Every structure is written in C-alpha cells, then in structure tokens.
Amino acid sequence: MYFKESTGFPKDFLWGSASAAYQVEGAWAEDGKKPSVWDKFVRIPGKTFKATTGDKAVDHYHMYKEDVRLMGEMGLKTYRFSIAWSRIYPDGNGQVNEKGLQFYDDLINECLKYNIVPMVTVYHWDLPQALEDQYHGWEDRRIVDDFVNYATTLFKRYGDRVKHWIILNEQNVFTGHGWMLAKHPPGKFKDMKTYYQVNHHAFMAHAKSVLALKELYPDALVGSSFAYGPAYAVSDKPEDQMACVDYEDLKSYYWMDVYAYGRYPRSAMKYLESLGVAPHFEEGDAEILKEAASKVDFMGVNYYKTCSIEYNPLDGIDSLGGENNTGKKGTAEMEGVPGMYKVPANKNLPTTDWDWTIDPMGLRFACRKITSRYDLPIVISENGLGAFDKLEDGKIHDSYRIEYLRNHIEELKKACDDGCRILAYCTWSYTDLLSWLNGYQKRYGFVYVDRDEDENSGTLKRIPKDSYYWYKKVIETNGEEL
Numbered sequence: 001m002y003f004k005e006s007t008g009f010p011k012d013f014l015w016g017s018a019s020a021a022y023q024v025e026g027a028w029a030e031d032g033k034k035p036s037v038w039d040k041f042v043r044i045p046g047k048t049f050k051a052t053t054g055d056k057a058v059d060h061y062h063m064y065k066e067d068v069r070l071m072g073e074m075g076l077k078t079y080r081f082s083i084a085w086s087r088i089y090p091d092g093n094g095q096v097n098e099k100g101l102q103f104y105d106d107l108i109n110e111c112l113k114y115n116i117v118p119m120v121t122v123y124h125w126d127l128p129q130a131l132e133d134q135y136h137g138w139e140d141r142r143i144v145d146d147f148v149n150y151a152t153t154l155f156k157r158y159g160d161r162v163k164h165w166i167i168l169n170e171q172n173v174f175t176g177h178g179w180m181l182a183k184h185p186p187g188k189f190k191d192m193k194t195y196y197q198v199n200h201h202a203f204m205a206h207a208k209s210v211l212a213l214k215e216l217y218p219d220a221l222v223g224s225s226f227a228y229g230p231a232y233a234v235s236d237k238p239e240d241q242m243a244c245v246d247y248e249d250l251k252s253y254y255w256m257d258v259y260a261y262g263r264y265p266r267s268a269m270k271y272l273e274s275l276g277v278a279p280h281f282e283e284g285d286a287e288i289l290k291e292a293a294s295k296v297d298f299m300g301v302n303y304y305k306t307c308s309i310e311y312n313p314l315d316g317i318d319s320l321g322g323e324n325n326t327g328k329k330g331t332a333e334m335e336g337v338p339g340m341y342k343v344p345a346n347k348n349l350p351t352t353d354w355d356w357t358i359d360p361m362g363l364r365f366a367c368r369k370i371t372s373r374y375d376l377p378i379v380i381s382e383n384g385l386g387a388f389d390k391l392e393d394g395k396i397h398d399s400y401r402i403e404y405l406r407n408h409i410e411e412l413k414k415a416c417d418d419g420c421r422i423l424a425y426c427t428w429s430y431t432d433l434l435s436w437l438n439g440y441q442k443r444y445g446f447v448y449v450d451r452d453e454d455e456n457s458g459t460l461k462r463i464p465k466d467s468y469y470w471y472k473k474v475i476e477t478n479g480e481e482l
C-alpha cells in the first residue's frame with residue numbers, strides 16, 4: 001500500500017538488540033553451572049567452524065555491567081537475552097542453583113537501572129546435557145514437565161520485573177538442525193519421525209509455559225520467536241504458485257499456526273500422515289494448544305532472509321540443501337523435495353558472504369503476511385547483518401551494516417503505516433558474539449569485541465562501531481532520522 005504521509009513508529013516503540021546466553025556469556029562451568037548439549041556438541045571434531053566453543057564467548061557473564069552501561073549510553077529501550085537452563089537447574093530438573101538465579105537477577109536489575117526493558121528468552125537452544133543423558137531430551141515427553149518447571153521458576157523469580165517473555169527461540173531451526181540436518185545437537189540426520197515428535201513436545205512446552213505464566217502474571221506479554229523466511233514463487237506458473245503454498249504450509253505455517261491458532265495446518269498434517277511421520281498427541285494436547293494460542297500476545301519474528309520457490313518434478317532434486325558456513329559466497333547448496341518444491345537462489349537479490357539474501361522489503365512482506373493471517377502484534381526479535389568487520393585505527397567503519405539496518409527499518413516503518421502492530425525491533429546482535437556454526441568471524445554487533453577465532457586470544461575490549469552511534473540517533477528520533 002502507498003501512503004502519502006507516514007504515521008511512523010508508535011511512541012512507546014521498543015528499539016532493542018538481542019543476544020543468547022551460549023553465544024555471549026562464557027563462564028561455561030562457573031558458579032554451579034553444568035554442561036548444556038552445546039558444551040558437549042562443540043567438542044565433537046568438525047562440528048563448528050575452526051572448533052570454536054562458547055567456553056569464554058565474549059565473557060558477558062563477567063562483563064555484563066560494562067555491556068549494559070554501553071546499552072544505557074546508547075539509549076537502548078529493550079535488551080533481549082536468554083537464560084541458560086543449566087545455570088538455573090544444572091541437572092535440568094531437581095535442585096535449583098541459587099547462584100544461577102542471582103546472575104540473572106543482577107542482569108535484569110542492571111538493565112532496569114538504565115530504563116532498559118528486559119525481554120527474556122526462556123530457551124535459546126542450550127538444553128542441559130543431563131536431560132539428554134536422562135531421557136534424550138526433547139525426544140521424550142518428560143521434557144514438557146521439566147521445561148514448564150524451569151520456565152515457572154523464572155516467571156516466579158523475575159515476573160515482578162520482566163513483562164516481556166519469549167518462550168522458545170526458533171523452534172524450527174533447533175529441531176531442523178538437530179534432527180534433519182545433523183548440524184545442531186543431537187546431530188541426527190533425516191530422522192523425520194522424531195523431528196515431528198520433538199516439535200510436538202516443543203509446542204506443548206511452549207503452550208503449557210504460556211498458560212503457567214498467564215496464571216501467575218495475567219498482564220505479562222508472551223510469545224515464541226519464529227525464524228521466518230517468507231517465500232516467493234519464482235513465476236506465475238500455477239505449479240510454482242502451488243509449490244510455494246506447499247512450502248509455506250510445511251516450512252512456516254506448521255509453526256506459526258500452532259502458536260497463533262493452536263492447530264497444525266490441515267494439508268501439512270495430511271501429508272505427514274501419508275508418510276507415517278505425523279506426531280503422536282496425548283489426550284488433552286489439542287485443547288491445551290488451543291487455550292495457549294488464545295493467550296499468546298505477539299508473534300516473535302527473527303527475520304534475516306526470504307527464499308524463492310519453484311516446482312520440483314518427481315525426478316527433480318532431492319536434498320535438504322547445504323548451508324554456507326565458511327563465508328565464501330556461492331557455496332550454499334539448493335534444497336528440494338521431489339514432486340513438491342525446490343529453493344533456487346533469487347537472482348534479483350544481493351546476498352551476504354554467507355549466501356543469505358538481503359531483502360529489506362521481505363521484512364514488510366513478513367509483517368503483512370502475519371498480520372493478515374493472524375492479526376497479532378509482532379515483535380521483531382532478531383534482524384541483522386553477519387559480516388567480516390575490520391578494525392582500522394582502532395575503529396570499525398561498518399557502513400554496510402548501517403545501510404542494511406536502515407533499509408530494513410524503512411520497510412518496517414512502512415509495515416507500521418500499513419497497520420501492522422509492531423511492538424519492538426531487536427537487532428541481532430548487541431555485542432559481537434559466537435555464531436553457532438560460523439565461529440567468531442561472522443560478526444553482527446553494534447559493539448566490536450576484541451577476540452580472535454582462537455579460544456585464548458584477544459583482550460575482549462569493547463569498541464562501539466559506527467553503527468552504534470547511528471542506532472543511538474535512530475532511537476533518539478524514534479526512527480525518523482535514518
């Protein structure tokens with residue numbers, strides 16, 4: 001739609017930035033914390049770029065005061081961070097660890113000191129290894145109760161100060177990478193049946209946590225964050241359009257419909273049943289999903305890229321695709337399901353060095369699609385550019401990141417004009433941090449952290465980049481000066 005005048009961002013808009021515990025904290029075995037599945041997975045040779053780990057990460061655990069001070073000086077309105085389950089319950093269940101709880105108390109209080117709204121992610125992939133050892137983690141239904149117990153502990157402890165809660169981060173990514181692509185723990189390949197069952201457990205954990213939170217704090221705002229890569233059909237051929245509908249049902253609505261409507265898309269479920277991989281429901285699950293969906297306050301969206309969809313004949317490409325984890329352009333491989341769709345590169349769009357399309361309008365597109373389908377408010381919980389940053393005379397001149405963010409924010413503003421209710425925009429990320437599979441060379445932050453790929457080198461000094469000062473202005477002018 002075209003509007004002569006922009007109404008701009010709402011007055012109380014939350015300009016934010018995000019991180020995740022494993023990617024920033026370090027202190028992997030301190031103050032009672034026990035290993036998470038990631039602490040173990042990164043030690044398997046060949047799993048991460050140059051064998052990088054989050055053992056030390058950017059040492060946010062010890063340097064959080066400095067990090068939050070820089071946020072305060074920037075005028076940041078919200079800081080989205082996750083809590084490490086294995087700091088709170090080192091064994092996943094059982095004994096709670098007071099020192100772990102205390103750390104997040106301190107972090108939350110530090111944010112409040114600078115009027116920064118804490119936005120807490122309950123789960124950003126770092127499952128306690130103990131639960132993997134006890135019953136294979138997400139694969140077992142017992143995870144649901146342990147998750148809700150953990151989440152409820154957080155709600156009770158922090159709910160007086162934390163109003164914004166994201167239950168799960170990118171359920172589609174951690175399950176897809178964990179049980180289909182073998183790229184995340186537990187490293188299983190094409191285990192489709194388990195993949196869909198694991199997802200059902202995660203949906204139940206999400207739903208029951210939403211209900212538990214609303215019972216304790218009816219005014220809290222809650223949702224989960226979905227990694228949404230909107231799809232464009234490559235042509236107006238009906239078969240390409242139909243391929244796109246298939247793709248969206250299986251790759252997007254399969255998650256967002258459950259969060260927003262409390263039910264799976266009918267065609268996707270029919271397809272899974274035909275393959276014999278549909279998830280098993282326990283009695284009452286359908287009702288719980290529905291009830292929780294009616295209480296969800298927003299759709300969390302992590303937006304990085306769009307994709308193109310083309311019909312894929314029965315004798316066409318059969319591949320889960322291959323990610324580029326090197327930073328060498330043009331090394332990603334095409335995904336395709338015979339008889340349905342394939343995902344060719346979009347020639348109309350530039351890409352990052354990791355082959356992610358750069359598509360600012362895709363962000364407006366995502367917001368419009370969600371608004372039409374669900375009519376829910378939206379929290380953009382992640383958006384940003386991963387790049388090689390070079391220190392020059394002690395500074396980082398990241399004009400490419402400013403351009404990326406400016407273009408995305410412009411489109412987000414148009415989404416606001418269109419009537420989408422956008423509550424927050426969190427860039428990924430605040431400081432530089434560990435990219436799960438791409439080490440420390442793929443940087444996203446407003447604040448440069450002096451550390452090398454090597455575990456032990458670098459002073460960890462924080463250096464605000466040009467984008468830091470630019471975003472400060474954006475916040476000051478509520479998105480008017482870009």
Ligand code: BG6
Nearest residue numbers: 020169170173386435436437442
């Ligand atoms: C999202 C995750 O998938 O994208 C983040 O929620 C992640 O944890 C971010 O770091 C960027 O991905 P990558 O692979 O570039 O680090």
